Structures are given as structure tokens and as C-alpha cells.
Amino acid sequence: MLIKLKGGTVYDPAHGIDGQVRDLYVQDGRIVEPPPGARVDREYDLSGKIVMAGAIDMHTHIGGGKVNIARVMLPEDHRADPQYHTELLRSGCGHAAPSTWTTGYRYAEMGFTTAFEPAVLPINARQAHMEMGDIPILDKGGYAMLGSDDFLLRMLRDGADQKAVNDYVAWTLHATQCIGIKVVNPGGISAFKFNQRALDLDERHEYYGVTPRQVLKTLATAVHELGVPHPLHVHGCNLGVPGNVETTLKTISGIEGLPIHLTHIQFHSYGTEGDFKFSSGAARIAEAVNANPNVTVDVGQILFGQTVTASGDTMKQHANASHAHPKKWVCMDIECDAGCGVVPFKYRDQNFVNALQWAIGLEIFLLVDDPWRVFLTTDHPNGAPFTSYPHLIRLLMDRTFRNEQLSRLHPEAQKMTTLASIEREYSLYEIAIMTRAGAARLVGLQDRGHLGPGAAADITVYTPDDDVERMFAKPAYVFKDGELVVKDGEIVHVTWGTTHTVKPDYDSAIEKPLADYFDRYLTMKLDNFIIRDEEIAEDGRGSITVHPCGGRG
Amino acid sequence: MAKLIAPGLWRQVPSPFCGIGVDDLTVRVGDDGAVTVEERGDPVTRAGFEQPLGDKTPRIDGRPVSLEAAVGRAAELLRAASLPLVAGLAADVNGVRAALSLADRLGAVVDAADSEALLRNLLVLQDSGWMTCTLAEVKNRADLIVMVGGGLERGFPRFFERHVWVDGMFVRADERRVIHLGQAPSAAGRPSPGKAPEVLACDDAHLPQVLAVLRALVKGEAVAAEAVGGIPVARLAELAESLKAARYGVLVWAAASWNWPHAELAVQTLCELIKEVNRTTRCSGLPLGGKNGSQTAVQVCGWQSGYPLRIRFSRGIPEYDPYLNATERLLGEGEVDALVWLAAFDGGQTPPPAEIPTIVVGRCGMTFSRPPAVFIPVGCPGIDHPGHAYRTDNVVALRLYQLRSVGLPSGAEVIRAIERRL
Ligand SMILES: [Zn+2]
Numbered sequence: 001m002l003i004k005l006k007g008g009t010v011y012d013p014a015h016g017i018d019g020q021v022r023d024l025y026v027q028d029g030r031i032v033e034p035p036p037g038a039r040v041d042r043e044y045d046l047s048g049k050i051v052m053a054g055a056i057d058m059h060t061h062i063g064g065g066k067v068n069i070a071r072v073m074l075p076e077d078h079r080a081d082p083q084y085h086t087e088l089l090r091s092g093c094g095h096a097a098p099s100t101w102t103t104g105y106r107y108a109e110m111g112f113t114t115a116f117e118p119a120v121l122p123i124n125a126r127q128a129h130m131e132m133g134d135i136p137i138l139d140k141g142g143y144a145m146l147g148s149d150d151f152l153l154r155m156l157r158d159g160a161d162q163k164a165v166n167d168y169v170a171w172t173l174h175a176t177q178c179i180g181i182k183v184v185n186p187g188g189i190s191a192f193k194f195n196q197r198a199l200d201l202d203e204r205h206e207y208y209g210v211t212p213r214q215v216l217k218t219l220a221t222a223v224h225e226l227g228v229p230h231p232l233h234v235h236g237c238n239l240g241v242p243g244n245v246e247t248t249l250k251t252i253s254g255i256e257g258l259p260i261h262l263t264h265i266q267f268h269s270y271g272t273e274g275d276f277k278f279s280s281g282a283a284r285i286a287e288a289v290n291a292n293p294n295v296t297v298d299v300g301q302i303l304f305g306q307t308v309t310a311s312g313d314t315m316k317q318h319a320n321a322s323h324a325h326p327k328k329w330v331c332m333d334i335e336c337d338a339g340c341g342v343v344p345f346k347y348r349d350q351n352f353v354n355a356l357q358w359a360i361g362l363e364i365f366l367l368v369d370d371p372w373r374v375f376l377t378t379d380h381p382n383g384a385p386f387t388s389y390p391h392l393i394r395l396l397m398d399r400t401f402r403n404e405q406l407s408r409l410h411p412e413a414q415k416m417t418t419l420a421s422i423e424r425e426y427s428l429y430e431i432a433i434m435t436r437a438g439a440a441r442l443v444g445l446q447d448r449g450h451l452g453p454g455a456a457a458d459i460t461v462y463t464p465d466d467d468v469e470r471m472f473a474k475p476a477y478v479f480k481d482g483e484l485v486v487k488d489g490e491i492v493h494v495t496w497g498t499t500h501t502v503k504p505d506y507d508s509a510i511e512k513p514l515a516d517y518f519d520r521y522l523t524m525k526l527d528n529f530i531i532r533d534e535e536i537a538e539d540g541r542g543s544i545t546v547h548p549c550g551g552r553g
Numbered sequence: 554m555a556k557l558i559a560p561g562l563w564r565q566v567p568s569p570f571c572g573i574g575v576d577d578l579t580v581r582v583g584d585d586g587a588v589t590v591e592e593r594g595d596p597v598t599r600a601g602f603e604q605p606l607g608d609k610t611p612r613i614d615g616r617p618v619s620l621e622a623a624v625g626r627a628a629e630l631l632r633a634a635s636l637p638l639v640a641g642l643a644a645d646v647n648g649v650r651a652a653l654s655l656a657d658r659l660g661a662v663v664d665a666a667d668s669e670a671l672l673r674n675l676l677v678l679q680d681s682g683w684m685t686c687t688l689a690e691v692k693n694r695a696d697l698i699v700m701v702g703g704g705l706e707r708g709f710p711r712f713f714e715r716h717v718w719v720d721g722m723f724v725r726a727d728e729r730r731v732i733h734l735g736q737a738p739s740a741a742g743r744p745s746p747g748k749a750p751e752v753l754a755c756d757d758a759h760l761p762q763v764l765a766v767l768r769a770l771v772k773g774e775a776v777a778a779e780a781v782g783g784i785p786v787a788r789l790a791e792l793a794e795s796l797k798a799a800r801y802g803v804l805v806w807a808a809a810s811w812n813w814p815h816a817e818l819a820v821q822t823l824c825e826l827i828k829e830v831n832r833t834t835r836c837s838g839l840p841l842g843g844k845n846g847s848q849t850a851v852q853v854c855g856w857q858s859g860y861p862l863r864i865r866f867s868r869g870i871p872e873y874d875p876y877l878n879a880t881e882r883l884l885g886e887g888e889v890d891a892l893v894w895l896a897a898f899d900g901g902q903t904p905p906p907a908e909i910p911t912i913v914v915g916r917c918g919m920t921f922s923r924p925p926a927v928f929i930p931v932g933c934p935g936i937d938h939p940g941h942a943y944r945t946d947n948v949v950a951l952r953l954y955q956l957r958s959v960g961l962p963s964g965a966e967v968i969r970a971i972e973r974r975l
């Protein structure tokens with residue numbers, strides 16, 4: 001079947017196409033060159049419409065143990081946002097901790113076709129994949145969390161060579177079926193198990209004697225040398241702590257040019273100035289990002305309202321648990337692997353700190369020059385549910401709207417931000433970079449995030465609107481792998497996406513010490529830990545896509 | 554992966570039955586399909602694996618029929634029902650997935666066989682939360698373990714061998730202190746040679762008060778009483794101090810044994826006490842449960858609907874009510890008019906007596922005092938087909954493997970077939 005998408009205004013930054021009228025052809029789920037003389041089976045007249053690749057969320061907590069704790073914990077949040085059962089759709093719940101079905105539907109309804117779960121605990125990876133296996137339409141993938149696991153910390157303590165660490169990292173990617181490596185509060189989740197309540201970049205883990213700087217350096221090197229496309233994904237030290245801008249700047253300089261991705265950087269960009277001893281470090285962070293091409297960031301924008309924070313960072317989640325709203329929270333120490341903390345939270349526009357957090361996030365978006373290196377996230381659901389992306393895009397694209405929103409916030413917060421004076425408005429082309437082309441490149445998806453021949457036909461078509469929030473909330477059409485799945489913002493067909501992974505080469509000799517370690521300390525056999533392809537693919541819906549790594553070791 | 558090391562002989566077999574996910578069993582499958590746990594079995598895993606195969610023939614009102622006929626009859630009964638109940642939910646992940654799909658389609662109510670026990674913990678999670686850990690953290694880190702209430706050693710026979718009387722990464726076995734609060738340990742839980750069990754004994758009935766006093770003592774509040782539930786307050790004060798002095802204390806309980814009204818309040822006291830200890834040192838709870846994969850239903854219901862169990866789909870959306878949607882109440886008050894009972898792990902887990910058409914999708918070998926309208930024998934996950942099931946700490950899902958081929962369908966296959974025939 002040959003589909004022609006005729007006459008849309010195309011934004012395809014991967015090919016430098018900035019709002020040009022083009023025809024696109026789709027065959028067998030792929031974008032193709034117009035086959036000479038071939039008969040078009042189905043034509044969509046897209047004149048006057050805006051055409052982009054399907055959007056990619058490169059950091060969103062959509063599957064895995066802590067997300068499920070958040071769901072089970074928050075019946076009162078679900079009740080306000082039910083998803084009805086229809087002939088086509090399964091029932092479920094939305095908002096802060098949506099059910100898997102609803103997650104897929106609502107992302108697709110906004111024109112997103114791919115999403116990555118950024119905090120896959122290796123021991124919980126099986127669950128993450130099973131949950132993501134129940135998310136329809138979207139392609140998905142995960143970043144495996146290392147850095148507070150005792151195996152790595154023991155290696156670092158014992159001075160293991162980088163090569164052995166690389167093998168362990170590669171083995172983890174295989175065993176967990178992930179596409180990247182994330183580190184959360186490097187060493188800090190483990191340190192909390194030893195009752196350390198803070199761990200700055202150069203502070204020693206009291207049992208292992210290892211510092212977060214060492215963990216970061218070693219893991220960033222491993223990821224780089226293995227040729228994993230996605231740089232080490234870093235949730236840094238001191239999340240949410242006033243003054244953490246200094247730590248973040250030191251993290252950037254300390255990585256010495258290695259590629260790193262600093263996630264939800266908004267939560268790591270706080271100074272200590274002013275009457276409330278809480279201020280914006282956004283300008284300094286943006287300056288550092290602009291000056292260091294090895295660094296990419298996603299923002300983790302906060303937006304006002306009820307949500308839930310779910311993080312591997314038990315140390316910081318425990319410290320913040322007293323702010324829980326409603327008043328309940330969970331912290332878990334997990335299997336010599338990591339941990340998790342789930343704390344419901346309500347961001348308030350009349351709260352000075354929350355209001356300034358909102359402004360800090362936007363300052364970062366607007367002060368980082370290169371849209372290829374800053375990504376649109378709310379760290380769903382930590383800053384806000386992903387369904388607020390259209391609103392966030394409007395804040396970036398519409399200065400009048402932005403300043404009007406700003407004028408409603410806590411007055412002291414307004415005085416502490418330069419936001420009102422920032423003139424920049426994102427263009428559609430820049431939005432397409434940060435949510436498509438840039439995100440695909442960052443994660444290492446060569447056939448997604450663009451509209452060139454050979455790309456997967458994940459395509460979103462919008463109807464232009466002066467209110468871009470409305471435009472981005474309800475696309476006219478969404479195609480997933482060439483199939484029409486959304487029309488006028490509603491699901492018309494349910495498909496199943498693939499799971500993106502990488503499988504870098506490694507020396508399997510690492511399995512010997514690992515098997516001994518599993519037998520001696522863990523509660524499962526190494527061989528029962530490994531997730532094999534059939535676990536994801538055996539139901540006939542799921543599949544695994546392996547992306548190439550260019551080893552640099 | 555379970556490894557076939559000789560014809561019919563499997564090593565590294567994971568158990569969905571025991572709640573603690575042992576995966577070191579050696580299991581023999583005879584030519585007749587009989588299963589024997591040859592190495593490292595215990596009363597719980599043996600009882601799970603070694604159930605006789607039984608008759609594989611589906612039945613309608615006790616009469617043998619083809620699978621197709623049984624599926625057709627089940628669909629017919631469900632089509633005629635105005636509010637069916639899909640209960641039991643004792644199955645692997647795919648089994649629960651299929652049951653939820655059926656329930657969503659039918660607008661049914663969903664409940665799990667072990668809901669009463671599960672809710673004693675879940676209600677606490679939903680009201681105030683907790684700090685917990687997983688089995689490997691106990692094994693490697695716990696220098697003080699408090700076994701709270703009874704039912705632990707008998708219910709989880711290998712818990713001590715695997716996680717307590719073994720050297721961990723950060724604590725040696727002989728450095729661990731184990732205190733029993735409530736009941737003295739039965740034989741299986743006796744400490745390793747050379748140590749007498751430390752016991753602060755009280756009846757179950759007094760446990761809520763004992764925990765409340767312990768919590769007050771941990772918080773540093775003055776307690777006027779001299780004794781509570783027969784335990785001198787001075788000894789509880791010592792326990793409070795021990796928790797604060799430990800590097801990593803773990804309080805273990807098995808909610809299934811806390812059979813008194815509103816036991817969730819005692820669980821809550823315990824969990825708040827643990828939070829309190831964490832002001833100065835580290836401490837975690839470990840809820841023991843999850844036998845016959847019972848956490849699996851909570852997990853899958855959680856991610857597919859947002860709610861853990863007792864969900865009503867009749868208005869087209871999932872609606873959670875831990876009291877109104879209880880199997881016993883729905884059957885007792887005649888609110889439901891058909892019952893689907895899914896129990897793939899244990900042939901002994903028969904449906905509750907009901908005067909409405911009952912469709913049992915149960916482990917092959919299940920027997921009934923009165924035959925249900927439809928009985929479809931299915932394979933057991935982890936013996937007859939691969940699958941996934943959770944262990945007690947929720948984090949770890951076990952991959953289960955197929956050990957024999959005797960021609961039994963899985964629970965998921967049967968339920969999906971019923972849904973297709975609606
Ligand atoms: Zn994070």
C-alpha cells in the first residue's frame with residue numbers, strides 16, 4: 001500500500017527542511033522516495049497543515065516499579081481523570097500516574113510516537129518491560145540505572161580497570177534490554193543505605209570510599225568507549241538542594257569533555273541568593289551548556305498542580321518526604337541495586353520556591369542557544385504530567401502568553417527571575433528539533449525523528465492555530481509505522497510499537513565474577529536475571545530493535 | 554533459565570509458590586508428567602510443584618466435554634450475565650492480563666483470592682506509605698531483624714536459610730540479632746546453632762497495642778504503663794533502643810496471619826514506627842506474602858487500571874472500592890450473577906460457594922464438592938508453560954519456565970478464547 005501525504009508544510013530539521021511544502025510517500029511502514037509510476041492507494045491532502053516526524057519523549061517515567069507504586073498509591077488522583085472503555089480502547093486512568101493503556105493513548109493523541117523510561121533498575125527491568133509491553137502504539141525503551149549498585153561500587157573500590165567496567169556496563173545493557181545507562185545521585189542511593197544523608201560530588205561514600213565524581217567519570221567513559229550512542233544519562237548529586245548549581249557546574253567541568261546528558265537540570269540549577277536563600281542558577285547553567293558541546297540537557301520543567309514525584313534518588317526523596325501532598329510517601333531500598341522514592345506533590349504558583357522553579361526551567365530553555373542540546377521534558381510525572389507538553393510548548397513559543405503567566409506568580413519569585421526580559425520565542429523548527437530530530441539523534445535512533453526516505457513512517461500532522469497549545473494538543477493525523485492511529489486528536493487504530501535497545505560487544509568473561517556475586521549475595525541466579533528476547537517478543541505484539549554501537553574502546 | 558541437565562531433570566528452577574522466589578530448586582519430571590522437587594524443596598514448594606496432574610478434560614456441569622464446548626458454554630453464561638465477577642486472579646502476568654481484558658470487556662468486577670491479606674498492606678500504602686526493602690537488602694545489610702507476629706517460619710520455610718543465617722556483604726550471619734515480637738519461633742525459624750531465640754511474647758490480640766507502645770517509645774514519648782500485652786514496657790524500651798542503635802534494622806511481618814479486624818491499623822503503626830527510626834539510622838519493613846504469585850494480580854491490575862484489586866468496570870471505567878467490591882460481599886448480597894474463578898497455581902484454591910453460574914479456570918487436578926457450571930483445567934505457570942510472577946517484595950518478577958508438555962492450555966489462553974467467543 002502506497003500512501004501519499006500531499007502538500008503539507010514540512011518541518012524536518014534532520015534534513016534542514018524548515019517549513020517547506022513537500023509531498024511524502026509511505027510504503028510498508030517506511031517513508032520512501034516517490035516510486036516512479038506507482039499507483040497511490042491512499043492520498044491525504046495536507047495543504048495548509050504542518051507536518052513533523054512523530055515526537056519522541058526521551059525522559060518520562062512510564063513503566064517500572066516506582067511508577068506502579070505511584071499508581072497504586074494514588075486512587076484519589078485517578079478518580080478525576082478516568083479513561084472510558086470503548087470498542088477500540090481499554091479503560092484506565094490518566095493524569096499523574098496513568099495506567100499503561102492510557103499512557104499510550106494520550107501520548108499518541110498528542111503526536112508522540114516514542115517514549116523512553118529513564119530509570120530502569122536492572123533487577124526491576126523485567127517489570128519495566130512488561131509494563132511498557134502494555135503501552136500501546138508507542139515505541140519504547142529504557143535506560144538501565146547503575147552507579148549505586150554494589151557490584152560497580154565494589155569494582156571501583158577495588159580499582160578494577162576501565163575495561164572490566166565496560167564489560168559490566170555492556171553486559172547490563174544486554175541483560176536488561178536497555179538502550180542507555182543512567183546514573184542517579186551517583187553512589188548516593190547506596191550511601192543512603194549506609195545512613196549518609198548527603199553526598200556531594202567529591203564527598204566519599206562512607207563504606208566504599210568512592211566519590212560521585214569517580215562514578216560519573218567511570219560510567220561516562222564506559223558508555224563512550226562502548227560506543228553506546230546515548231551519552232551517560234545523569235541525574236546529578238544534590239537534587240533540589242539550594243546552591244546545587246555549584247555542584248552541577250563542577251559536574252560539567254569535571255567530566256572533562258566526555259559526552260554526558262544532564263537530566264531534569266532545572267532541579268539542579270538553584271542558587272542561594274535573596275531573602276529566601278533560593279535563587280535561579282539558570283543563566284550560569286545555560287552558559288556552561290553553551291560552552292561545552294559534550295553536554296546535553298533536558299529541563300524537567302515544573303508546571304502547577306498536583307502530581308507525584310517518583311525517583312530512584314531515595315536519599316533526596318526521603319529528605320523531601322515531609323513536603324508530601326497528600327501526606328503519604330514510599331521509600332524503598334532495592335536488592336543491592338538501587339532504590340526508589342515516591343512522594344506525591346502539589347506545585348503551587350503562590351509558593352515562592354515553586355514559582356521560581358517554574359521560571360528557572362523556562363530560563364534554561366530560553367538561554368541554552370542550541371535546540372539540538374536541550375530537550376523538552378517535565379520529567380513526567382516529577383515536574384508535571386506529560387499531558388502538559390502542549391502548554392509548555394506554548395510557554396516557549398509565545399512570549400506574551402509566557403509573561404502573562406509569569407505575572408500571576410508569587411510576587412517575590414517574579415523579582416528573582418529575568419524571564420520577563422527574555423525575548424526569545426521558539427520556532428516550530430526549533431520545537432521539531434528538540435522533540436524529534438534532536439531527541440532521536442541523542443538516543444541513537446537513526447530511523448526515527450525525521451522524514452527522510454528509509455525513516456519509520458512515524459508522522460504527526462497538525463492544523464495550524466494561533467494558540468499553539470491547542471495545535472499541539474490535537475493533531476489532525478498521527479501515523480505510526482505508516483498506519484493512521486490518530487485522527488483529530490482521537491485514537492482511531494491501536495498498534496504496538498517496538499522496544500529499542502543496544503547490544504554492544506563485550507568480553508563474556510565478566511559473567512564469571514558476576515555469577516559468583518549473584519550466588520553469594522543476591523537472591524536470584526544470574527541466569528534467571530537475564531531478560532531474553534522472547535520475554536518481550538513472545539506475545540506476538542512486542543519486538544526488539546537493536547541499534548548499532550560504534551565501539552571506541 | 555531453568556536448565557535441563559538430564560532427561561526430565563531441571564536445575565535452577567524458580568518457584569512461584571513460596572513468595573520469596575527461590576530459584577535454586579532441582580525438579581524431576583517423570584514420564585507420566587509427575588513432578589518432584591529433588592533438591593532444596595520445602596513444604597511450600599513441594600506442595601506447589603508436586604500436585605498430581607489430574608484429569609485434563611474440561612467439564613460442563615461435571616460432564617466431560619471438549620475445550621471448545623467448555624469455552625463456548627463459558628462465553629454463553631457470561632453473555633447472559635448482567636454483572637459478572639472475575640475473581641481469584643491467581644495466575645501469572647499473562648493470566649491476569651487476560652482476566653482484566655475480559656473484565657473490561659464485560660464490565661465486570663475484579664477481585665483477587667488473597668485480597669483480605671493484601672489489603673492489610675495496601676490500605677497502609679494508600680493512606681500513609683512506608684519504607685521497605687527487598688530480600689537481598691535483608692540478606693546483605695540487616696544487623697537487627699524483628700519478626701513481628703506469627704506465621705513467618707511456617708509460611709516461609711526458607712526465609713531464614715536464604716536471608717538470615719547466611720553471611721551478607723555488610724554483615725556476618727553471627728552478627729545478626731533476631732528478635733521475635735509476638736510469637737516464639739516454630740522449629741523452622743530456630744536460630745542457627747549457638748543462639749537462643751530472643752522472644753517478646755504476646756497474643757496476636759495484643760499486637761496492635763504492643764506496636765503502638767513501641768512506636769511511642771521510638772518517638773521518645775513517655776509511657777505510663779508498666780507492661781502491655783504481658784510484655785514489660787522496659788523490654789520494649791530496650792527494643793526501641795536496639796532499633797535506633799542498629800545500622801540497618803528490618804521489621805518483618807506476614808499480613809496474611811494478622812487475622813483480626815482492621816489489622817491494617819497495626820501495619821500502619823509498624824510502618825510509621827519504621828519511618829520514625831529513620832530519623833537517625835536506617836530501618837526498613839519487609840512485608841512477607843506473595844505466595845502462589847499473589848502479588849502478580851496487584852501489580853498487573855495496578856499498571857493496567859491504576860488500582861490494585863477490587864475494581865469495578867461496569868460503568869466503563871475502572872472504579873476501586875476495597876470494601877464494596879469484595880468477593881464475599883458481592884456473592885453474599887447477590888449483586889453479581891456469574892463468577893469466573895481463575896486459580897492456576899493451586900488446585901486447592903477452589904472458588905467460594907456461590908449460587909450463580911461459576912466458570913472455573915483452574916489448575917488441572919482441582920476437585921470440587923459440587924461441580925461448577927464450567928471447569929477448564931489449565932497448566933500451572935512455571936511447570937506447564939512459561940510466564941512471569943512476582944515475589945513478595947514486588948520488585949522482582951520471576952521468569953517462569955516450562956518443565957513439561959502434557960497438552961494443557963494456559964489460563965491466559967483459555968480466558969482469551971472465552972473473550973473471543975463473547
Ligand atoms: Zn531523575
Ligand SMILES: [Zn+2]
Nearest residue numbers: 059118264379
Ligand atoms: Zn526522571
